[in-house]
Amino acid sequence: MMDTRDTVTRPHDEGRSIPGAKRRGERLIGLLIAGAVLLNFPFLSVFSVDKLVFGIPVLYLYLFSVWGLIIGVKALILRGRPADPAADTPEAKK
Amino acid sequence: MLQQWVILVVSFGYLSLLFAVAYYGDKRADAGRSIISNPYIYTFSIAVYCTGWTFYGSVGRAAATGVGFLPVYLGPTLAATVWWIVLRKIIHLSKANNITSIADFIASRYGKSAVIGGLVTVISIVGIMPYIALQLKAISTSFNVLFNYHPANAGGPGFTHDTALYIAIVLALFSILFGTRHVDVTERHEGMVTAIAFESIVKLVAFSAVGIFVTFTMFDGPANLFRYAAEAPETAHLMNMDSLPGGYGSWLALTFISMTAILFLPRQFQILVVENVNEEHVRTASWLFPLYLLAINLFVLPIALGGLMFFRVGSVDADMFVLTLPLKADEEALALFVFIGGLSAATGMVIVETIALSTMFCNDLLMPVLLRLKLLRQDDMGKLLLVMRRGGILLILLLGYLYFRLIGESYALVSIGLVSFAAAAQFAPAILLGIYWKGASRLGALAGLSGGFFVWAYTLLLPSFARSGWIPMSFVEPGPFGISALGPYHLFNLTVFDPITHSVFWSMLINIGLLVGVSLFSRQEALEQLQAAMFVDVYKKRAMGAGDARLWHGRTQVSDLKGLMARMIGTDRAEEAFLSYTSTHPIELRDDTLADESLVAFMERELAGTVGAASARVMVSSIIEGEALSIDGLMKILDETSQVIEYSHRLEQKSRELEAATGELKRTNERLKELDRMKDEFVSTISHELRTPLTSIRAFSEILQDDEGMEPQQRQQLLRIVVKETERLTRLVNQVLDFTKIESGAYQWVREKLDLASVMREALAATSQLSQNRSMTITQEAPDTPVMVFGDKDRLVQVVINLLSNAIKYCESGRGRVHLMLSRKAGEAKLEVIDNGPGIEPGERELIFERFHQFRDSSKGKPQGTGLGLAICKTIIENHRGRIWVESNQWNGSSFVFTIPTMNS
Numbered sequence: 001m002m003d004t005r006d007t008v009t010r011p012h013d014e015g016r017s018i019p020g021a022k023r024r025g026e027r028l029i030g031l032l033i034a035g036a037v038l039l040n041f042p043f044l045s046v047f048s049v050d051k052l053v054f055g056i057p058v059l060y061l062y063l064f065s066v067w068g069l070i071i072g073v074k075a076l077i078l079r080g081r082p083a084d085p086a087a088d089t090p091e092a093k094k
Numbered sequence: 095m096l097q098q099w100v101i102l103v104v105s106f107g108y109l110s111l112l113f114a115v116a117y118y119g120d121k122r123a124d125a126g127r128s129i130i131s132n133p134y135i136y137t138f139s140i141a142v143y144c145t146g147w148t149f150y151g152s153v154g155r156a157a158a159t160g161v162g163f164l165p166v167y168l169g170p171t172l173a174a175t176v177w178w179i180v181l182r183k184i185i186h187l188s189k190a191n192n193i194t195s196i197a198d199f200i201a202s203r204y205g206k207s208a209v210i211g212g213l214v215t216v217i218s219i220v221g222i223m224p225y226i227a228l229q230l231k232a233i234s235t236s237f238n239v240l241f242n243y244h245p246a247n248a249g250g251p252g253f254t255h256d257t258a259l260y261i262a263i264v265l266a267l268f269s270i271l272f273g274t275r276h277v278d279v280t281e282r283h284e285g286m287v288t289a290i291a292f293e294s295i296v297k298l299v300a301f302s303a304v305g306i307f308v309t310f311t312m313f314d315g316p317a318n319l320f321r322y323a324a325e326a327p328e329t330a331h332l333m334n335m336d337s338l339p340g341g342y343g344s345w346l347a348l349t350f351i352s353m354t355a356i357l358f359l360p361r362q363f364q365i366l367v368v369e370n371v372n373e374e375h376v377r378t379a380s381w382l383f384p385l386y387l388l389a390i391n392l393f394v395l396p397i398a399l400g401g402l403m404f405f406r407v408g409s410v411d412a413d414m415f416v417l418t419l420p421l422k423a424d425e426e427a428l429a430l431f432v433f434i435g436g437l438s439a440a441t442g443m444v445i446v447e448t449i450a451l452s453t454m455f456c457n458d459l460l461m462p463v464l465l466r467l468k469l470l471r472q473d474d475m476g477k478l479l480l481v482m483r484r485g486g487i488l489l490i491l492l493l494g495y496l497y498f499r500l501i502g503e504s505y506a507l508v509s510i511g512l513v514s515f516a517a518a519a520q521f522a523p524a525i526l527l528g529i530y531w532k533g534a535s536r537l538g539a540l541a542g543l544s545g546g547f548f549v550w551a552y553t554l555l556l557p558s559f560a561r562s563g564w565i566p567m568s569f570v571e572p573g574p575f576g577i578s579a580l581g582p583y584h585l586f587n588l589t590v591f592d593p594i595t596h597s598v599f600w601s602m603l604i605n606i607g608l609l610v611g612v613s614l615f616s617r618q619e620a621l622e623q624l625q626a627a628m629f630v631d632v633y634k635k636r637a638m639g640a641g642d643a644r645l646w647h648g649r650t651q652v653s654d655l656k657g658l659m660a661r662m663i664g665t666d667r668a669e670e671a672f673l674s675y676t677s678t679h680p681i682e683l684r685d686d687t688l689a690d691e692s693l694v695a696f697m698e699r700e701l702a703g704t705v706g707a708a709s710a711r712v713m714v715s716s717i718i719e720g721e722a723l724s725i726d727g728l729m730k731i732l733d734e735t736s737q738v739i740e741y742s743h744r745l746e747q748k749s750r751e752l753e754a755a756t757g758e759l760k761r762t763n764e765r766l767k768e769l770d771r772m773k774d775e776f777v778s779t780i781s782h783e784l785r786t787p788l789t790s791i792r793a794f795s796e797i798l799q800d801d802e803g804m805e806p807q808q809r810q811q812l813l814r815i816v817v818k819e820t821e822r823l824t825r826l827v828n829q830v831l832d833f834t835k836i837e838s839g840a841y842q843w844v845r846e847k848l849d850l851a852s853v854m855r856e857a858l859a860a861t862s863q864l865s866q867n868r869s870m871t872i873t874q875e876a877p878d879t880p881v882m883v884f885g886d887k888d889r890l891v892q893v894v895i896n897l898l899s900n901a902i903k904y905c906e907s908g909r910g911r912v913h914l915m916l917s918r919k920a921g922e923a924k925l926e927v928i929d930n931g932p933g934i935e936p937g938e939r940e941l942i943f944e945r946f947h948q949f950r951d952s953s954k955g956k957p958q959g960t961g962l963g964l965a966i967c968k969t970i971i972e973n974h975r976g977r978i979w980v981e982s983n984q985w986n987g988s989s990f991v992f993t994i995p996t997m998n999s
Contacts, residue, residue, distance in 0.1 A: 025179050032175040039168050039349065041342035048335040052324060055317025057333040059161055060395060067171060067388050074175055075381040 027077045035070045039063070101240055101430070108434050109268065109441070112289045116272060119288025130287045131371040133378035138291035139365050140383050141298070143170065143356060144390055145225075145443035146232030149297055149436045151507030152391065154413035156398035160332035163508070165345055166515075167391055169352025171384040177376050181357065181366060183529055185376070187632050188367050192703035195450060196363040196521060197458040200543075201708045203528040203629045204536040205622035208708035211458035213540065214521065217547045218360045219451055219490060221517025224558070225359075226447065226494025227501065228510040229440040230265075232413075234258040236436050239417050240429060262495040265444045266488050273449035274483045283449065287369050290446060293438040298390050300435020304416050305393020307428060308400045312419070316396060323399040328407050332399065340592030347595035351515045354522040359514075361443065364450035413507050444491070452486030457706030460486075465712045479662075479704070500562040512594050513554045519598065520546040523606045532626040535613040542609030546601045553582045553597035653685035654717045655697055662713070663704050671700045776945070783826055783961065787819040794819075829962040832892075833945070836969050843973065847997060848887050849880035850923050854916055857894035865902050870910040881916060881923045882997045885974045893967045894925065897990045900963065901929035911985070922976075922993045930985035939980050943968040967992075 037043065047062040054061070122129040129135065147166075155163040184199070193199050197218065201211030234257035272286050313319035323329040331337045338344060356362055370376075401415030410418050416436070420429040460482055501510070523546075524539045560570045573581030583593050585600055618626065659668035675696050676683055683693075694714060701710035794812045798804070804812075835841040858874065865872050883890075894914075901912045913928040934942065945965035971978040976994030983989045 028175050028178055032172055035172050035175065036349075039172070040346055044335055044342065044345070050324065050330065050333050052317075052320055055315075055320055057320060057324070059334055063161060063164060063168075064388065064392075067168065067384070070171055070175070071381050071384045071388065074384070078178060078377050078380055 024077060028074070031070065031073055031077065035066070038066050098241060101237065101433070104430060104434065105437060108437065109264075112292065112441075113271070115292045116285035116289040118285075120285035122288075123284035128284060128371065130284050130291070130369075133375040133382070135288065135291045136370065136375040137379045137382040137386065138294040139287045139369065140362070140379055141294035141386050141390075142290050142361060142365055142442045142446050143359075144294070144297065144387070144439060145511075146229045146436060146440035147507055147511040148390060149301060149439040150232050150236065150413045150416060151228070151511065152394045153398045153401065153415045154411070154506050155508040156332070156394050157402055157412035157415065158337070158506070159339060160334065160337045161395070162338045162345075162348075163394055164391065165348035166352045166508075167387040169349040170356035170387060172349065173353040173356050174380045174384050177380045180526070180529075182373050182376050183632065184357075184525070185367050185370050185373050187529070187629055190632065191707065192699050194368055194457065194703060194706065195454045196358060196360050196525075197454040198702070198706045198708075199363070199367075200521065200524050200528070200539065201458060201706065202702075203525070203625055204534075204539045205619055205625050206707045206711045207536050207540075207622075208458070208462035208712065210536065210539055210543070211454075211706060211708045212462060213543050213547075215451075215454040215459045217517060217520060217543065218454060219493065220551070220555070221514055221520075221547075222360065222447060222451060222490075223493045223497045223514075224501075224510045224555075225514035226444060226491065227498035228507055228514075229444050230258045230262055230494055230498045231510070232436060232507060233261050233440045235411070235414060236417055236433055237261075239414050239421075240433050243421050243429075258498050259495060262491045265441060266448070266491040268441065269445045269448040269487050269491075270484050272445050273452070273487070274480055282369050282371075286445065286449065287365070290365070290442050293442040294386070296438040297435045297442075298386065300432050300438070301390055301416070302393065303428060303435075304420060304432045305397055307423075307425065308419050309393060309396045312404075312423060313396075313400055319396055319399060322403060326403055329399050329402045332395075332402075340595050343590070344592050344595045347591075347598045348512070351512070351519045351594075351598055354519040355515045358521040358525065359447075359518045360450040360454065361446040364446055364453075368450075448487045448490050451490050452483045455486035455490070456482040457704075457709060461705050461709040462712065465709060465716075500564065501558050505558070505561075513558065516554055516594060516597050516601065517547070517550055520550060520601060520605055523602075523609050527606075527609060528626075529629050532623075532630045533613050534609060534626065535616050535618045536622050537616040538609045538611070538613030541612040542605045542607075545608045546605030549601040549604050550597060553585065553600060554593065557582045557593070650689050650694065650717050651685070652683050652687050652689050652693075655689050655694065656685070658713060658717055659697060659701065662701055671697065779945075779961070780830060784823065787823045787826070791816050791819045791823070826962075829966060833962050833966050833969070836966065836973070843886045844888070845884055845886055847882060847884055848890075850883050850890070850925065850994075851876040851881055851916055853887065853890045854894055854914055854925065856891050857898055858914070860891070860895050861898045861902065864899060865912075868902060868905070868907045868910060870902055870905060870907075870912060872912045872914070874914040874916075876916040877918055881918050883923055883974070883994050884997050885994065886970075889970045890974075893970050893992070894927075896963045896967050897927040901927050901931060901990070904931040905929055905987075906931075918996060921996055923996045924991065924993045926989050926991045928983050928985065928987065928989045930987040933982055933986055934980055934988045942980065943978065 044059070044062075047059045049058055051058045119129055130139070152163040152166075187193070188199060191202055193202060197211045197214035200214050201207050204210045237257050272289070273283060309316055309319055313322070320333075324333060335341065335345075340347075357366065397415055397419065398412065401410070401412060401419055404419065404422065416432050417429055420426075420432060456479060520543060523542055524534070527534045528539070556565065557570045559565050560567050568576070570582055572578045573584075578584065579587050583596060585596070588596065588599075591599060656668060656672065659671060662668075663671075672683060675693060679692070681690075681693075689697075698710050698714045701713060704710075705713070794816050798809060798812055798816075832841075854874065854876065858872065898912065898914070902910065905912065909930075911930045913926075915926045915928065917924050917926075943964050945962055968978050971992045971994065974994045976992055978990070978992040980988050980990050
């Protein structure tokens with residue numbers, strides 16, 4: 001399992017030297033802006049209604065979904081092999 | 095089951111377990127097998143963010159405002175997206191400078207200013223006071239709820255009268271034991287971090303347990319719970335944003351201060367930056383920590399709704415729903431577990447916060463004052479440091495307790511905590527601008543921090559005193575001296591915000607405004623400039639070089655330095671520091687040698703780890719003879735350095751440009767040389783070619799002149815030769831003229847649409863005399879339709895004549911055959927001149943198109959052409975975007991072929 005993933009990510013990672021690191025930073029800032037927009041007025045007012053979806057209040061469901069989405073995208077952007085072998089902890093081998 | 099002694103025994107049992115965990119962490123660290131050196135422990139330790147506020151207060155907040163508890167967790171989630179950029183830089187800087195607290199960090203950035211460090215410490219201690227009170231309140235209230243539940247405890251001993259005080263004392267002892275057991279206060283607290291991570295797991299499990307119990311056991315799943323809640327009038331309004339006081343503006347403000355709090359609360363800075371083992375751990379924590387927040391908040395709203403539906407409104411404190419709900423269902427074991435979870439949340443916060451604050455209190459407030467007063471002449475500073483830190487912890491908890499007494503029961507948990515968040519937000523401009531903008535100056539930071547702090551205290555802290563009756567309530571409403579424009583909750587009659595948003599708005603406006611404004615209009619001192627450049631450009635290591643080493647220009651002996659270090663951090667560690675320096679620097683340190691600049695700078699950094707950057711600077715300068723450089727001198731060094739750097743940059747660029755120019759020149763020169771050589775060759779060949787016919791003409795003419803008695807027949811023959819040679823001479827001169835004209839680009843091409851077949855016929859007609867003379871057979875072949883090309887007719891005719899006459903010339907008289915074939919294929923017209931002459935060696939086929947390359951026929955010994963004909967043909971054909979070459983054919987002769995693009999007719 002672990003080998004497959006490694007071969008998949010490695011070529012991607014090698015192409016990501018200095019300019020790649022910069023690109024990752026830009027992606028993170030983009031995510032921050034997107035998250036800040038989604039989690040504020042006026043988006044919230046759209047979902048601020050007295051309705052239940054799957055038995056859960058719409059606003060509550062929306063907030064937690066966006067929350068989860070931000071975490072997921074962040075994990076995707078930050079995945080990859082650590083530069084420092086000493087830090088080669090389980091997260092790189094998942 | 096829940097008698098008083100049970101609760102006490104379980105609580106102390108749990109605290110002992112914590113000690114065991116911390117002890118294990120310390121042991122592992124001593125053995126060199128650090129347990130906290132992995133991203134998961136790091137993430138769990140960051141979760142010290144979730145305190146009694148989260149554990150008890152969130153439910154209370156949700157019961158009052160619906161989703162209003164969430165911004166405090168969404169803010170950190172958003173902030174964590176840029177941890178990889180911002181936090182990593184802060185960690186990098188802190189490790190490079192041995193920074194031990196947020197006050198140290200800000201002081202370091204702004205020129206190791208003791209005033210800034212002290213100010214940050216004061217803001218922290220005053221600002222965090224409510225936060226600690228919150229924890230005391232959470233623990234004591236939860237204890238009382240649990241205690242009063244058991245009927246046997248009713249009217250029990252006076253212990254419950256002042257639970258908070260006892261708790262404060264116990265927590266102080268606990269923190270002292272945890273954080274200040276050793277003298278070497280600089281090192282990271284691995285045991286503490288382990289215990290904090292452990293506590294984070296306990297509180298998450300406990301909160302989830304009660305959440306699952308309420309949602310699934312008491313209410314048959316979330317769907318049912320929400321359905322009931324949507325129908326009940328007291329909970330229905332919590333499903334949307336309407337119940338949030340302050341509305342979307344408040345939501346935004348809370349998100350913002352939480353984004354700053356996650357990094358700049360002193361305890362978060364301690365855990366995230368100071369206790370960080372490896373920058374790489376930030377990668378995992380960036381997403382795993384928000385996931386933790388999401389998990390611990392999942393059941394907040396269900397518990398709040400459940401509590402509201404279960405109890406009569408107002409009969410039970412909503413902050414305590416997590417405890418009262420299981421108690422109501424007679425689940426005593428669960429309630430006790432929840433109580434332990436809450437204890438985890440609160441103690442974790444208090445331990446880290448007091449350790450962080452006491453470090454700041456000691457290094458950035460007490461030390462500089464004592465140093466200034468010259469009261470520090472003791473030999474064993476280590477012991478004194480320890481005493482100061484322990485005293486700091488006691489003092490901070492005492493302040494928290496006093497605040498708790500003061501505000502009593504008048505605030506809900508979250509409202510207390512938000513006051514502290516707003517205080518921590520004041521650090522954000524100074525730090526964030528400080529690490530990205532070199533222009534942020536010490537005076538600016540001083541003005542911004544004090545301005546922001548003042549506004550915060552006026553709009554949030556003073557009103558809380560007013561509520562307690564310390565100051566008259568009229569101070570808040572309508573405002574001091576009855577002036578409503580000065581009212582702490584509505585400055586300048588700005589009434590659209592709730593108190594927190596109002597305070598955040600004004601304090602941030604003043605803070606950022608003063609920081610930027612004053613920075614733009616003040617001049618930075620040398621040390622400030624140096625530190626600013628180092629903080630902003632930390633990744634450009636080479637640019638910085640030795641950094642602050644240059645700042646020590648005085649003299650001191652190694653023995654003095656050793657003495658200072660030994661007093662501050664103990665003889666053993668001082669020895670170690672010197673050893674580690676000599677192991678990396680090729681230098682022998684005898685006691686009487688003079689310490690060089692880099693050694694002094696190194697020791698200053700070591701010292702900074704114990705007493706903070708500002709104090710370390712003062713101490714080191716106290717033993718330097720002849721004050722460190724004057725400000726003017728420093729400025730000069732700085733200016734010189736930056737000028738030299740600038741100059742060398744420009745030099746480098748110039749030299750690169752020069753190199754490029756040299757290369758260009760070299761290439762041009764080569765080309766010129768080549769052209770020159772070719773010209774020489776051309777001239778000498780031309781002269782040679784001209785001389786040959788001239789020589790024979792002259793020779794024969796002389797014979798004719800001298801020999802008057804020559805036979806008329808012989809005379810005629812000689813004259814014929816002279817005429818022929820003259821013709822050849824003319825031809826040669828014409829060709830040379832043609833060639834140079836075409837080569838130099840001076841020739842005017844007359845291009846038109848023409849039929850290549852007519853070109854062929856014209857050439858045939860022009861050479862018919864020649865072929866008849868040699869009795870050759872000449873045949874031709876062409877397509878029925880015209881082969882239209884766009885070209886210069888005269889020149890193309892010249893090419894065909896040239897090829898044709900060559901073929902005729904080299905063929906044997908009488909037996910010679912030449913065939914001209916014109917064809918058309920794939921947009922190209924192709925003309926072949928096929929002869930049965932001697933043929934051309936494969937090696938010669940390329941060369942014959944070069945100028946003055948003459949085809950030598952060994953049997954005739956003498957070159958027959960001028961050597962320019964084919965070269966001219968090649969130039970003309972290439973000018974028509976065509977190709978010309980020679981190949982062998984079925985008659986063993988040679989075929990000269992050229993192609994040029996046809997026109998679409």
